[in-house]
Amino acid sequence: MNILLLNSGQINGTSATITGRQLEHLQTVQNLGCGDSVRVGEINGSMGTAIISEIDQRRAVLDLTLDTPPPPPLPLTLIMAMPRPKMLRRILQTVAAMGVKTIYLINSVRVEKSFWQTPFLSAEALQAEFLLGLEQAKDTRLPEIQLRKLFKPFVEDELSDLIGESKAIVAHPTGPAPCPINIGQPTTLLVGPEGGFIPYEIGKLEEVGVEPVSIGPRILRVETAVPALISRLFPA
Numbered sequence: 001m002n003i004l005l006l007n008s009g010q011i012n013g014t015s016a017t018i019t020g021r022q023l024e025h026l027q028t029v030q031n032l033g034c035g036d037s038v039r040v041g042e043i044n045g046s047m048g049t050a051i052i053s054e055i056d057q058r059r060a061v062l063d064l065t066l067d068t069p070p071p072p073p074l075p076l077t078l079i080m081a082m083p084r085p086k087m088l089r090r091i092l093q094t095v096a097a098m099g100v101k102t103i104y105l106i107n108s109v110r111v112e113k114s115f116w117q118t119p120f121l122s123a124e125a126l127q128a129e130f131l132l133g134l135e136q137a138k139d140t141r142l143p144e145i146q147l148r149k150l151f152k153p154f155v156e157d158e159l160s161d162l163i164g165e166s167k168a169i170v171a172h173p174t175g176p177a178p179c180p181i182n183i184g185q186p187t188t189l190l191v192g193p194e195g196g197f198i199p200y201e202i203g204k205l206e207e208v209g210v211e212p213v214s215i216g217p218r219i220l221r222v223e224t225a226v227p228a229l230i231s232r233l234f235p236a
Helices: 020-029 085-098 113-117 123-137 151-163 199-207 222-233
Strands: 004-006 015-018 037-042 047-055 060-068 076-081 102-106 144-148 167-171 187-191 211-214
Touching: 004 015, 004 020, 004 123, 015 020, 020 047, 037 060, 076 151, 076 222, 085 102, 085 123, 085 222, 102 151, 144 151, 151 199, 187 222, 199 211
Parallel strands: 004 037, 076 102, 076 187, 102 144, 167 187, 167 211
Antiparallel strands: 015 060, 037 047, 047 060
């Protein structure tokens, strides 16, 4: 991890107590001891540094200085057809690390019903994946995620309001236009399941102003396509 993320229950004024995975990381990966400094952040709060004042096999006590805001989020709403559960975990870590803060998981004809039964969709499991991404990227702000299990009502009743004034695009293997580069404006990006949205679904998206775009002739896995699209739209 590149930053130690603390929840409110660990913080008491200007000090914090850590145990478990975080303590093990300090001791076995970073080889830190009393007097050493470590990067820290409060979940959904500020970042900074901490000095280790006490450490043993049970716990570490940190003296905190939280005085730096987290990096700005991307002006992007990501809407994905529900991917395979194991792929979902990797994607959530990646998009959290890239600065995506608003995510919708939606249904599609090509999404297997069993995908929605995965325990990876529990609030605790989702937060665990997001935290791994934030630790990688030195960020503190957790993304917000919404689940929508019915495609047509979501598109007809919600999507237009979600898009608002943003640029709305859907990645599609046969999209007639190339995906924009360095778009420079708020964007709503839709990504379909493996094989893409079916023609009916693309038609419904176009009805509310979503433009199909392509990133080339190669068919990519969703976990590859999502970071490729984000990097194209918002180069680092």
